[in-house]
Amino acid sequence: MRVVVIGGSGHIGTYLVPRLVRAGYEVVNVSRGERAAYADAPEWAEVRQVVADREAPEFPGRIAELGADVVVDLICFTLESATALLDRLRGGVGHLLHCGSIWRYGPSRKVPVTEETGTAPVGEYGVQKDLIARMLKEETAAGGVVTTSLHPGHIVGPGWQPIGPLGSHDPEVWYRLSAGQPLQVPGIGTELMHHVHADDVAHAFEQAIARRDAAAGEDFVVVAPTALNVRGFAHEVARWFGQEASLETVSWAEFRRATTPELAAVSWEHLHRSQCFSVEKARTVLGYAPRYEPEEAVLESVRWLIGNGELKVARALAV
Numbered sequence: 001m002r003v004v005v006i007g008g009s010g011h012i013g014t015y016l017v018p019r020l021v022r023a024g025y026e027v028v029n030v031s032r033g034e035r036a037a038y039a040d041a042p043e044w045a046e047v048r049q050v051v052a053d054r055e056a057p058e059f060p061g062r063i064a065e066l067g068a069d070v071v072v073d074l075i076c077f078t079l080e081s082a083t084a085l086l087d088r089l090r091g092g093v094g095h096l097l098h099c100g101s102i103w104r105y106g107p108s109r110k111v112p113v114t115e116e117t118g119t120a121p122v123g124e125y126g127v128q129k130d131l132i133a134r135m136l137k138e139e140t141a142a143g144g145v146v147t148t149s150l151h152p153g154h155i156v157g158p159g160w161q162p163i164g165p166l167g168s169h170d171p172e173v174w175y176r177l178s179a180g181q182p183l184q185v186p187g188i189g190t191e192l193m194h195h196v197h198a199d200d201v202a203h204a205f206e207q208a209i210a211r212r213d214a215a216a217g218e219d220f221v222v223v224a225p226t227a228l229n230v231r232g233f234a235h236e237v238a239r240w241f242g243q244e245a246s247l248e249t250v251s252w253a254e255f256r257r258a259t260t261p262e263l264a265a266v267s268w269e270h271l272h273r274s275q276c277f278s279v280e281k282a283r284t285v286l287g288y289a290p291r292y293e294p295e296e297a298v299l300e301s302v303r304w305l306i307g308n309g310e311l312k313v314a315r316a317l318a319v
Contacts, residue, residue, distance in 0.1 A: 002026045003209065004068035006054070007075035008047075009037050011155050012099065015202035016072070018043035023206065028066055038159030038198075054081070060088035067092075070209055074099045079131040086136070090145050095212050096136070097205060100151040102194060102221060102275055104130040111192070112227075112278035115219055123269070133219050140217030148208045148215040150201070153223035153277065154270070156297045157198035158304035161311070165233040167193060167270030168263045171311060174302065177234060179314030180243040186255035189231035189247060191271040194223045197297035200290040207286040220282040224294040227276035236295045240302070242318040 008017045008029035014037040020027045021043035033051035037044065052062050054075055063071060063085060071093050076082045082098065089096055103126035105118030121130045129151070136147035156162040161169045165177070166185065176183050204222040208215040228236070231247055238245035256264040282288035292300075299319070305311035 001069045002028065002067060003070040003072060004028045004030060004063060004066050005072045005074065006030045006063065007073070009035055010074060011038065011157060011160065011198045012074050012152070012201045012205070014038040014157070014159070015199040016074075016205050017047055019202050019206050020209075021046050023210075025070075025209075028068070030063065030066075038157065060085045064088040064092055069093065070095045070097070072097045072099075072205060072209075076132065077125070078128050079135060082132040082135060086139060086145060086147075093145060095209065095216075096145050096147045097208055098132060098136055098147065098149040099201075099205075100129045100133050100149045100219070101126065102151050102153050102223065102277060103273070104133055104151055105273075105275065107273045108192070108275050111276040113221075113275060114278045115221060115281055122273075137217055137219060146212060146216045148217075149219040150204055150208060150222050150282075151219065152201045153194040153196040153221075153275075155198050155201060156195050156301045158300055160301070161305065162298045162301040163193060163195065163270060165230055165237055166267050167191070167230070168266040170259070170263050174237065174311055175313055177238045177243065177245060178241040180238065180241075180246065182246045182248055183234060184250045184255060184258055185230055185234070185247050186250060186252045186267065187230070187271060188249055189234075190229050191274040192227045192229050192276045193233070193270055193294075194227040194275050194277050195294040195297055196223045196290065197292035197300070200224070200292055200297075203290070204282060204286060204288050207288055211286055214285050218281075218285065220286060220288070221277045221279060222282055222288065223277045223279055223290075224292055224297060225279065225290055226293060228294050230271065233295070237298075237302075240299060240317050240319050241313065241315050
């Protein structure tokens with residue numbers, strides 16, 4: 001069975017592509033060819049590499065010409081792009097899987113959020129992911145292409161900066177916690193974030209491919225078994241460095257004055273949603289079994305960043 005992975009050199013593909021090779025699939029990775037996967041693996045030697053630009057008008061046709069049984073689309077962000085690809089695959093591919101986002105749901109009102117209880121999305125990114133998921137579900141329900149959409153939380157893993165305790169990529173947060181310095185926290189510190197290790201997301205995609213009939217026309221949230229809130233996350237990070245977190249809760253107005261507009265905006269986007277999800281549907285239907293708790297996944301990322309000189313901290317990890 002031939003599986004074409006669009007964007008297979010990125011976060012999820014780094015783990016998904018080797019998994020698929022080990023499972024016996026013929027794998028084609030489609031990317032812009034600008035970078036290698038985040039982690040090397042011997043299975044990549046068996047992968048066919050195709051260079052293509054997702055934004056090019058001829059892209060959907062190039063994917064159709066690859067003769068895939070399964071297409072995994074990891075880098076689709078607009079309904080227009082998703083529809084263009086689907087139109088070219090209709091009648092030719094057996095299963096189309098789309099990578100969405102938990103941001104297809106808006107700020108939580110009841111937790112844990114399920115696929116049925118999420119609120120309407122806010123922001124263009126979330127709106128587009130929601131529109132894509134709905135379009136794919138309708139396609140399958142109407143007897144068209146078999147589709148599945150999976151919606152990861154905040155993806156973490158070695159090789160890139162994770163979303164930190166304040167809901168942003170601010171490197172200063174890690175330094176202050178490692179040094180035991182006071183950290184200003186906007187709100188009251190109970191706002192939630194739901195991370196997931198990239199390999200657990202890859203596992204979910206592999207399971208959805210293997211259980212095509214069960215996954216047909218469905219959408220799934222893919223996150224860690226539990227979620228972290230701001231203060232719990234900060235205390236956990238401080239512990240990694242043998243410190244106690246010293247947190248000062250401040251208003252959002254105060255927080256915005258103390259940081260850059262860009263970092264404040266990213267923090268707000270993550271924290272005002274305050275999301276925590278259930279993975280029960282993915283467990284029951286796909287056999288999803290995440291290996292990483294959120295703090296374990298983030299620690300793996302931070303350890304890699306420190307070891308590769310990409311994150312400055314005040315002292316060595318104590319764990």
